[in-house]
Amino acid sequence: MELLLDACDDEYGGVVVDHGKLPSNPSAFASMLRNSLSDWRRKGKKGVWLKLPVEQSELVPIAVKQGFEYHHAEKGYVMLTYWIPEEEPCMLPANASHQVGVGGFVLNQHKEVLVVQEKYCTSSNTGLWKLPTGFINESEEIFTGAVREVKEETGVDSEFLEVIAFRHAHNVAFEKSDLFFICMLKPLSDKIIIDNLEIKAAKWMPLVEFVEQPKIKGDKMFKRVIEICEARLRHRYCGLSPHRLVSTFDGRPSSLYYNVVDGDDDSSHSNCTADFY
Amino acid sequence: MELLLDACDDEYGGVVVDHGKLPSNPSAFASMLRNSLSDWRRKGKKGVWLKLPVEQSELVPIAVKQGFEYHHAEKGYVMLTYWIPEEEPCMLPANASHQVGVGGFVLNQHKEVLVVQEKYCTSSNTGLWKLPTGFINESEEIFTGAVREVKEETGVDSEFLEVIAFRHAHNVAFEKSDLFFICMLKPLSDKIIIDNLEIKAAKWMPLVEFVEQPKIKGDKMFKRVIEICEARLRHRYCGLSPHRLVSTFDGRPSSLYYNVVDGDDDSSHSNCTADFY
CATH class of the missing domain: 3.90.79.10 (Nucleoside Triphosphate Pyrophosphohydrolase)
Incomplete structure (x- = not known):
């Protein structure tokens, strides 16, 4: 039986390799990654996200050799991506800009x-x-x-x-x-x-x-x-x-910056007529 | 004679390994990186920036093993950093946020x-x-x-x-x-x-x-x-x-977004009294 990497589906028809345990043996990783890619391709998956922790940096060149690209990195990890559909333009979102x-x-x-x-x-x-x-x-x-x-x-x-x-x-x-x-x-x-x-x-x-x-x-x-x-x-x-507002749209508390509109009774930090002293 | 990596100084007392040619042989790179680190330490250098192109991803685990951390990555490269002064907090700027x-x-x-x-x-x-x-x-x-x-x-x-x-x-x-x-x-x-x-x-x-x-x-x-x-x-x-403005401060053309101030005769895209139709 072919060994595959632990992966979960995302909302956009792709897969994410993140939370699972990665094999510590580089050649085992190479073969599991190859098998997984074939499996995802067969299943019509689109984007692949592969997060490699800094402690397993020896896996980076293996993923690159199999066609993965760097997407972004933070202190603790590097994120690589692979876009499977050859006939479709890559729809993966960009890195922070x-x-x-x-x-x-x-x-x-x-x-x-x-x-x-x-x-x-x-x-x-x-x-x-x-x-x-x-x-x-x-x-x-x-x-x-x-x-x-x-x-x-x-x-x-x-x-x-x-x-x-x-x-x-x-x-x-x-x-x-x-x-x-x-x-x-x-x-x-x-x-x-x-x-x-x-x-x-x-x-x-x-x-x-x-x-x-x-x-x-x-x-x-x-x-x-x-x-x-x-x-x-x-x-x-x-x-x-x-003005602090929670959007029920995405449930996320966030700050909306705007002028005070007439009739606005929101207790904001200031408004245009506020005196400094 | 010890071989060192090509590096140039930055404005903040650090060094940047970017434009020079990196050795393709991983063990040659490992020894040059080790020698360079000692040399920079001796010279009182602070932050080290090491940019590794995706074509040389096999050098990534070598740098990590010598204590480098990921800073950020783009499609074509990963940037690693090393902060030399042990007695000073790391002053390297963060990644895009x-x-x-x-x-x-x-x-x-x-x-x-x-x-x-x-x-x-x-x-x-x-x-x-x-x-x-x-x-x-x-x-x-x-x-x-x-x-x-x-x-x-x-x-x-x-x-x-x-x-x-x-x-x-x-x-x-x-x-x-x-x-x-x-x-x-x-x-x-x-x-x-x-x-x-x-x-x-x-x-x-x-x-x-x-x-x-x-x-x-x-x-x-x-x-x-x-x-x-x-x-x-x-x-x-x-x-x-x-409003498009060039700052002579840093010579950078950029856009400043603001309301129209009284007496403003700048030919901006719009102002508050502009009609839509």
């Missing part, structure tokens, strides 16, 4: 903005005072990530108000795209304690002085962002605020 | 919304008429992706108006997070030609009828999205529109 960053615009009642100088930056940006920024963590909310990054880099506590704009750029790290959310935050403390690992210096800087830095002044993108923040302070601009 | 989807709200002058039924969906959603949705392609703009998805699924040409809201959800595909942008589009044609691979049916459906579907009506998230779209039609809501 974006990194998500946040920047915090934190202004105090003296019209001073919270700024940092980074330890690691390109030489042309040395000495530039910039907003605290960073990537959001796995499964982290944008509003949580913005508050955390500000706290980590500067020690300042803050309250999230709104996403006021976002930037979409491509071919950033590892050729991936980047979504960067510019967030308005209200400071809840003012004492600065910097994170020595990433940050060289941090301070409260008069907004006028911040804007006058040549790098900021000469940059259309930055200029526009600052204009928006200033318009928001004058209640002439309305950003998007997060 | 998000998938980005778009949904198109396309309403015609008869107050009919463009809807589809998907071929592959969970059994509880069979028969549901929903907005055309999809993931954006690698390096694709949100505004381009929304127009493309509507065209592919329904054959209808449209013009992008605004991102009216976005949803952030976690642990979606491969435990990654998901950002879903709800976009308002203006139809430029009305003839429907469906994409047989993904779509079972598409049609123009009266908005009132669309909203009355139990799955939509009973879902807080959908209900809110439809309310926002309706508010937008009455000029009581303002979404974010894309």
